[in-house]
Amino acid sequence: MTALERRAVMYLKPQFVVMSESKPPTPTPGDTYKGWLFKWTNYIKGYQRRWFVLSNGLLSYYRTQAEMGHTCRGTINLATANIAVEDSCNFVISNGGAQTYHLKASSEVERQRWITALELAKAKAVHMQAESGESEGGRVSQSCRNSEVQSTLRTLGSKVEDLSTCNDLIAKHGSALQRSLSELEGIRPGADMGEKIRQVTERATLFRITSNAMINACRDFLTLAQAHSKRWQKALQSERDQRIRLEETLEQLAKQHNHLERAFRGATVLPPSFSNPALDAKGSGSGKGDASDEDDENEFFDAMEDPAEFITVPADPKRSGSNVSGISSELGTDDQSSPQPLEVELVKQRRTRIHEKPNYSLNLWSIMKNCIGKELSKIPMPVNFNEPLSMLQRLSEDLEYYELLDKAAKCQSSLEQLCYVAAFTVSSYSTTVHRTGKPFNPLLGETFELDRLRECGYRSLCEQVSHHPPAAAHHAISERGWTLRQEITLASKFRGKYLSIMPLGSIQCIFEKSNNHYSWKKVTTTVHNIIVGKLWIDQSGEIDVVNHRTGDRCHLKFAPYSYFSRDVARKVTGVVTDKDGKAHYVLSGTWDEKMEFSRVMQSSKGENGTEGKQRTVYQTLKAKEIWKKNPLPEGAETMYYFSSLALTLNEPEEGVAPTDSRLRPDQRLMEAGRWDEANGEKQRLEEKQRTARREREREAAKASNPPEEGTHQDSHQALWFKRIDDPISGEPLHVYSGGYWEAKDQGSWDMCPDIF
Numbered sequence: 001m002t003a004l005e006r007r008a009v010m011y012l013k014p015q016f017v018v019m020s021e022s023k024p025p026t027p028t029p030g031d032t033y034k035g036w037l038f039k040w041t042n043y044i045k046g047y048q049r050r051w052f053v054l055s056n057g058l059l060s061y062y063r064t065q066a067e068m069g070h071t072c073r074g075t076i077n078l079a080t081a082n083i084a085v086e087d088s089c090n091f092v093i094s095n096g097g098a099q100t101y102h103l104k105a106s107s108e109v110e111r112q113r114w115i116t117a118l119e120l121a122k123a124k125a126v127h128m129q130a131e132s133g134e135s136e137g138g139r140v141s142q143s144c145r146n147s148e149v150q151s152t153l154r155t156l157g158s159k160v161e162d163l164s165t166c167n168d169l170i171a172k173h174g175s176a177l178q179r180s181l182s183e184l185e186g187i188r189p190g191a192d193m194g195e196k197i198r199q200v201t202e203r204a205t206l207f208r209i210t211s212n213a214m215i216n217a218c219r220d221f222l223t224l225a226q227a228h229s230k231r232w233q234k235a236l237q238s239e240r241d242q243r244i245r246l247e248e249t250l251e252q253l254a255k256q257h258n259h260l261e262r263a264f265r266g267a268t269v270l271p272p273s274f275s276n277p278a279l280d281a282k283g284s285g286s287g288k289g290d291a292s293d294e295d296d297e298n299e300f301f302d303a304m305e306d307p308a309e310f311i312t313v314p315a316d317p318k319r320s321g322s323n324v325s326g327i328s329s330e331l332g333t334d335d336q337s338s339p340q341p342l343e344v345e346l347v348k349q350r351r352t353r354i355h356e357k358p359n360y361s362l363n364l365w366s367i368m369k370n371c372i373g374k375e376l377s378k379i380p381m382p383v384n385f386n387e388p389l390s391m392l393q394r395l396s397e398d399l400e401y402y403e404l405l406d407k408a409a410k411c412q413s414s415l416e417q418l419c420y421v422a423a424f425t426v427s428s429y430s431t432t433v434h435r436t437g438k439p440f441n442p443l444l445g446e447t448f449e450l451d452r453l454r455e456c457g458y459r460s461l462c463e464q465v466s467h468h469p470p471a472a473a474h475h476a477i478s479e480r481g482w483t484l485r486q487e488i489t490l491a492s493k494f495r496g497k498y499l500s501i502m503p504l505g506s507i508q509c510i511f512e513k514s515n516n517h518y519s520w521k522k523v524t525t526t527v528h529n530i531i532v533g534k535l536w537i538d539q540s541g542e543i544d545v546v547n548h549r550t551g552d553r554c555h556l557k558f559a560p561y562s563y564f565s566r567d568v569a570r571k572v573t574g575v576v577t578d579k580d581g582k583a584h585y586v587l588s589g590t591w592d593e594k595m596e597f598s599r600v601m602q603s604s605k606g607e608n609g610t611e612g613k614q615r616t617v618y619q620t621l622k623a624k625e626i627w628k629k630n631p632l633p634e635g636a637e638t639m640y641y642f643s644s645l646a647l648t649l650n651e652p653e654e655g656v657a658p659t660d661s662r663l664r665p666d667q668r669l670m671e672a673g674r675w676d677e678a679n680g681e682k683q684r685l686e687e688k689q690r691t692a693r694r695e696r697e698r699e700a701a702k703a704s705n706p707p708e709e710g711t712h713q714d715s716h717q718a719l720w721f722k723r724i725d726d727p728i729s730g731e732p733l734h735v736y737s738g739g740y741w742e743a744k745d746q747g748s749w750d751m752c753p754d755i756f
Contacts, residue, residue, distance in 0.1 A: 033117040035110075037061075040102035043347060047104055054117055057125030059093065059101075076101060079125035083118050091115060109256060116249050123245060127238045152228050159221040166214035173207040347455050350648040355673045356638040360384055383678045387437030387640045388671035390661040392448035392462035393649040394439045395474045395488065400645045401427040402456055402478070404627060409481040409511050414550050415584045418576050419597045421509060421518050422545050422554040423627040426572055426591050429523075429539050430629045433570070433592040434641035436527060436535035440667055440682075442472060443689050443755045444716055448661040449740070450649070453479070459741065465718040465734045467693060471505070473721045475736035481512040487734050488522070499527040506729065519728055520545040523558050539570070539591055548728055551579025558591060575618075586618055587626070598623040655744055659719075659752050685756065692755075719751060 033054040038047040039061065050061045053068065060075040062068055081095045088108045094100040105111035180200045187196055401424060408420035442464035450460040458478035465473045469489050476484040486507040493500050503522035510517050523541030540560035546553050556574040559567060572595065574587035583603050589595035598620040605616060633644055640646075650662055650671055661667065666685060669678035696716060720740045726733040743749060 033114070033121075035114070036106070037114070038104040038106075040104075052103075054121055057121050057128065059118070059121075061101075074099070074101075077125070078118060078122040079129045081122065083115065083122065085111075085115060093118070109260070112252065112256060116253070119245060119249070120242075123238075123242050127235075127242075130234060130238070152224075155224060156221070159217060159224065162217040163214070163221065166210060166217055169210040170207065170214055173203060173210055177203040177207050351651050352633060352644070352647060353635070354388070354639050354642070354647055354650075354671055356635075357640055358673050358675060360675060381438065383666065383670045383675055383682055385438050386440055386670065387435065387642075388440075388667050389646065389649055390440040390442050390446065390448065390664065390667060391490075392442050392446060392464065392472055392474075392661050393646075395462050395472060395486070396448060396450045396460050396649065397431055397643070397646055398428040398474075398486075399450065399452075399458065399460055399476060399484070400431065400630070400643060401627060402458055405478065405482045405484070405509065406457070406480045409478075409513060414514065414516055414547060414552055415576055415578065417511070417514070417516060418518070418545065418547055418552050418554050419585050419587065419626060422556060422574055422576070422587060423595045423597070424509075425507075425520055425543060425545060426556065426589070426595055427627050427629075429591040430593075431643050431646065432525065432537055432539070434537075434637075436537060437640055440661075440664070441470065442661070443664075443685060444693070445659055445719065445753050445755050446661060446664070447657050447659045447720065447740075448649075449656055449744075450476075461720060461736065461740055463718055463720050463734075465721055465723075466716065467689070471734070473718065473734035473736075475721070483510045483512070484508070485735060494530070497528070497530060499530055501525040501527070506726070506733075508728070515549055517548045517728075518545055519548065553577050553579075554587070556587070583616070583618060586620055588623070589627075592629065594628040595626050596623040597626045655747065657740070657744070657749050657752050659755055663756060665756060689755070719753075 035052060036049055037052050039050045040046070041048050050063060050073070051065050051068070052059060052061045057078050058075050059078060059081075060072050062071065062073055067073075076093060076095055076099050078093075081093050084092045084094075086092060089105050089111050090103070091105075091111060091114070092100065092102055103114075105114060177200070180196070180203050184196050184200055187193065404420045404424040404427060408417045408424070411417035411420065444464055444467040446464045448462045453459050456478075457480050458476055460474070460476035462472055462474045465471055465487070466489075469491075471487060471489040474484070474486045474488070484507070487505045488507075489504040491502045491504055502524050506519050506521055508517065508519045520543050523539050523543060526538045526540065528536050528538065538561045539558050541558050543556040543558070544553060545556065554574050554576045556572060559565075559571040559573075561569055568590060570590040570592045572587070572589055572591050575583050576585035576587070576597075577583050583600045585597050585599055587595055587597045600618045600620050602619040603616055630644065632641065633639070633647065636642060650667065652662055656662060664685075666678045666681035669675075669681055718734060720737060721734040722737040723732055723734050725731070743751075
């Protein structure tokens with residue numbers, strides 16, 4: 001074999017391998033999947049039952065099976081669609097914004113069947129599109145592809161025959177040329193020399209022509225083979241990807257099969273609400289954040305480790321025994337009572353944007369250098385440091401994840417209820433991670449109502465009940481069986497490099513059904529890089545959430561940020577214990593992202609930690625997500641990093657009290673971007689408040705003995721809250737006295753003072 005032939009074979013061999021081993025998969029025309037699914041229609045009708053048909057990479061739906069012959073309500077092409085799973089029964093199919101289907105299956109198993117069928121259909125549709133992508137993207141039939149392959153094979157075969165012919169000719173002419181050269185060497189000079197030279201030249205010319213033909217045939221063969229090999233290689237890769245997806249699907253089905261077997265044997269009992277999609281209603285975003293319960297309840301794992309407090313390790317299934325059963329409430333807290341009919345109510349459309357934050361320069365040091373060591377409430381700050389919300393509105397933001405309390409109200413176990421209450425306490429800090437702006441200090445007597453009775457089932461009212469020291473009272477009540485109340489006084493100090501905010505007072509939550517009464521306090525908030533650098537916020541400290549009826553307790557630890565720590569930033573850990581100190585649940589996560597909880601099967605004392613403290617080792621079940629932060633709205637960085645709820649807090653509403661924070665003029669001017677006018681209005685309101693306080697002090701001095709020197713005695717009487725002794729701590733506490741919502745219904749605000 002010549003060098004040219006060897007080189008040609010070297011280039012051609014890989015192409016023959018691909019041609020012989022790869023065969024692109026083709027979708028079977030009869031691959032269809034049909035069934036009933038619940039499709040989200042609108043906020044009035046909610047989910048509606050529809051008949052869905054999956055065929056040839058297209059998902060179509062009809063109102064009934066009888067409509068299949070004449071009326072299709074909608075079709076989505078899976079080749080360009082995105083399939084996402086939301087929770088145990090819900091999933092979403094979208095093709096980039098033009099079409100989006102929010103679907104709900106009757107059970108987790110049925111949802112997985114649809115997901116498997118959709119993924120397979122999508123893979124086939126994508127492959128078909130790739131097959132015909134360069135042409136016009138149309139669907140190519142099976143016969144057309146077969147004829148194309150046969151034509152390609154015939155062309156390649158003819159090229160191989162040409163190469164074989166050229167090879168024979170080269171061998172023939174090469175032998176003749178070799179003989180002529182041998183004869184030329186043996187001839188004597190002068191005798192027939194001219195004739196022999198002519199023969200050698202002629203045979204050399206034939207050899208050159210044949211060699212050129214051989215080279216051209218090889219070039220054509222390589223070009224043709226390489227052009228088709230790219231398509232075959234793509235088909236081979238598609239086959240490999242599909243095989244991987246099938247293996248993953250098979251593994252998931254095996255897990256579900258194991259789950260169903262255990263459920264059938266009585267190891268786990270699922271709540272009936274898992275199979276009743278008619279009870280679920282699609283919320284404005286809150287209902288999509290529930291924890292997914294796809295995994296088996298009895299699967300064990302290595303839980304998150306906290307080196308300073310405790311260690312969690314997987315529990316031994318053989319030793320857990322019957323403790324695994326009876327914990328089905330962890331899978332969800334849906335109400336297991338009889339289904340209630342859905343009430344259709346029109347919900348007010350809230351705003352989703354506010355005026356963008358202006359970019360004003362400010363000499364920070366000229367303001368801050370005279371403020372070191374003073375209380376924050378006594379520092380005359382321009383609005384440049386503020387955000388267009390008051391402290392009363394910031395307190396109301398604690399209710400952003402009210403669903404956690406709704407779920408807690410449905411819990412049968414007080415220990416599990418405590419997990420949801422603990423997650424609620426952590427969630428209240430999630431909005432502060434980027435919120436470096438200072439809220440407006442409320443004026444004495446200022447109020448803020450948050451009426452979300454129709455949308456969310458609760459009402460909230462805040463009032464500034466004291467000015468020195470500044471204190472705000474908050475009361476929220478829900479139709480779903482919980483009441484939240486708090487009175488917060490802020491003690492803040494500016495230390496030059498950072499600002500510390502220490503909330504004083506307690507927060508209490510009472511559940512009507514179980515009479516469980518919880519209380520806890522807030523941790524310290526620190527704002528770093530006040531003078532130089534980028535502002536950032538950290539939360540640190542410990543919280544004890546206590547159930548005063550049962551004695552259960554959840555100890556939460558907010559780890560302060562440390563540059564040298566190997567732990568995740570903003571880490572929060574917690575342990576739920578009963579009155580005897582026995583651990584039942586472990587919580588872990590971050591206060592700006594999500595929290596998970598897992599049930600403790602066994603605990604033991606481990607080795608000493610780095611600080612000499614003895615660690616506790618917890619054997620736990622698989623962790624479940626209990627809370628996850630909602631994503632910020634688009635463009636939040638230009639709107640003070642407000643959440644979706646925060647954007648609506650200062651939205652004007654009719655019928656509110658004249659003391660409501662929404663009517664505060666300096667705050668409204670700042671939100672509109674008119675900061676210079678807002679600064680002037682802020683100074684006017686503060687001076688008006690100081691004048692009113694001096695007037696109250698003079699009247700109090702006339703009526704009784706004046707307060708001792710160096711002390712403040714605010715004689716102001718709250719309008720909607722009354723002062724009592726806290727039955728838990730014995731300290732003075734302002735609680736809601738009633739009458740606000742009745743006055744709003746009547747439109748009677750004559751009792752409200754003129755504070756603006």
